[in-house]
Amino acid sequence: GAGVSQSPSNKVTEKGKDVELRCDPISGHTALYWYRQSLGQGLEFLIYFQGNSAPDKSGLPSDRFSAERTGGSVSTLTIQRTQQEDSAVYLCASSLLSRRTDRSGYTFGSGTRLTVV
Amino acid sequence: AQSVTQLGSHVSVSEGALVLLRCNYSSSVPPYLFWYVQYPNQGLQLLLKYTSAATLVKGINGFEAEFKKSETSFHLTKPSAHMSDAAEYFCAVSVGPLNNFGNEKLTFGTGTRLTIIP
Numbered sequence: 357g358a359g360v361s362q363s364p365s366n367k368v369t370e371k372g373k374d375v376e377l378r379c380d381p382i383s384g385h386t387a388l389y390w391y392r393q394s395l396g397q398g399l400e401f402l403i404y405f406q407g408n409s410a411p412d413k414s415g416l417p418s419d420r421f422s423a424e425r426t427g428g429s430v431s432t433l434t435i436q437r438t439q440q441e442d443s444a445v446y447l448c449a450s451s452l453l454s455r456r457t458d459r460s461g462y463t464f465g466s467g468t469r470l471t472v473v
Numbered sequence: 474a475q476s477v478t479q480l481g482s483h484v485s486v487s488e489g490a491l492v493l494l495r496c497n498y499s500s501s502v503p504p505y506l507f508w509y510v511q512y513p514n515q516g517l518q519l520l521l522k523y524t525s526a527a528t529l530v531k532g533i534n535g536f537e538a539e540f541k542k543s544e545t546s547f548h549l550t551k552p553s554a555h556m557s558d559a560a561e562y563f564c565a566v567s568v569g570p571l572n573n574f575g576n577e578k579l580t581f582g583t584g585t586r587l588t589i590i591p
Contacts, residue, residue, distance in 0.1 A: 360516070387575060399517075399563065399581035412576050447516055451577060459505045459524050459567055459577055464516030 358382075360465035362448050368471045369438055377433040377468045381450030388431050389451075389462065390415075390423060394444035402446075405431060438472045445469050475500040475568045479582035487590045492551040494585050496538075496564030499545065506547040507565040507579065508538055517563060523547060534558070559589045 361380040369375050381388050390402040392415075404412040405425045416422070420439075425431040435442055449462035480495040498504055505524050509517040521532025528540040534557075538549045547564060565579040 387577065389578070398583045399565075399579075401578050401580075404576050404578060406575055412578060449517075459507075459522060461507060461519045461522050462517075462577070462579075464509075464518070466514070466516045 360448055360450050360463050362446075362465035362468050364468060365466065366469045366471075368473060371440060371472055372437055374434065374436045375438055375470065377435075377446050377470070379431045379433070379448030379450075379465060381429065381431070381448070382463055383429075385450035385452055385463075386428060387451045388425060389449045390431070390433050391447045391449065392444045393447055393467070397444075399447070402433070435470075438470075440472050443470055443472045475504065475566050475580050477564050477566050477580055477582035479562075479564050479585050481585055482583065483586045483588065485588040485590055486554045488556055489553050492536075492549070492554045492558065492587065494549040494562050494564075494587065496547045496549065496582060497545050498547060498564075498566050500566060500568050502568050505567045506538075506540060507567070508532065508536070508547075508549050509563045509565060509581075510534075511561045511563065511584075513560075520549070520562075554589050556589050556591065559587055561586045 363378045388405040392400045401415040403423050407428045408425050420436045423433045445467040447467045449464045451460045451462045476499045478497045507522045508520040511517045521530045523530050523540045531537045536551045561584045563584045564582040
């Protein structure tokens with residue numbers, strides 16, 4: 357597609373339930389990132405995919421969080437046993453892989469607003 | 474580790490006035506610096522980036538930023554504010570040459586909300 361697409365745009369879930377957030381990156385973008393934007397915490401890096409591999413998972417806050425990417429395209433972020441502190445906007449971004457000494461910059465999706473009640 | 478500080482969580486300027494949003498970075502290696510803008514209920518949009526070429530970088534919507542190594546700053550400016558500039562602005566840093574995995578992980582500042590007064 358023309359941009360990064362995320363679904364759903366809004367999700368309200370009960371504490372303890374599992375949720376899945378979806379990201380469709382720009383076609384051909386091999387790099388994919390998940391970030392979390394919450395009040396008081398700003399934008400936090402969660403995970404980075406190169407193709408279907410995730411060489412950097414350092415930002416995942418706990419083992420309740422996992423992500424996968426299939427076909428070098430769609431990515432799913434799964435949060436198990438959701439807690440109220442998981443409430444945030446989850447942003448996905450994609451980019452072409454940059455050269456070693458340059459940066460391409462990202463294209464972000466509009467995000468999924470997750471509310472845990 | 475690298476970090477970014479944005480001075481002023483809220484900035485208000487009159488329409489037509491100069492916009493100045495401040496960003497200072499901390500990095501032990503040459504940084505790559507970015508400004509992103511976020512409109513309500515939207516994702517972040519890249520305004521401009523500094524990648525060690527020209528120190529004065531021009532971006533979209535009339536914005537520009539100047540990299541000043543001696544001041545460790547990358548302030549964002551626009552000569553004349555427009556109502557459509559009202560949004561939240563984020564400064565971000567990425568450091569070091571990319572490893573084999575091409576990870577462009579960004580560290581973001583806490584953002585500055587820009588309000589334009591008619």
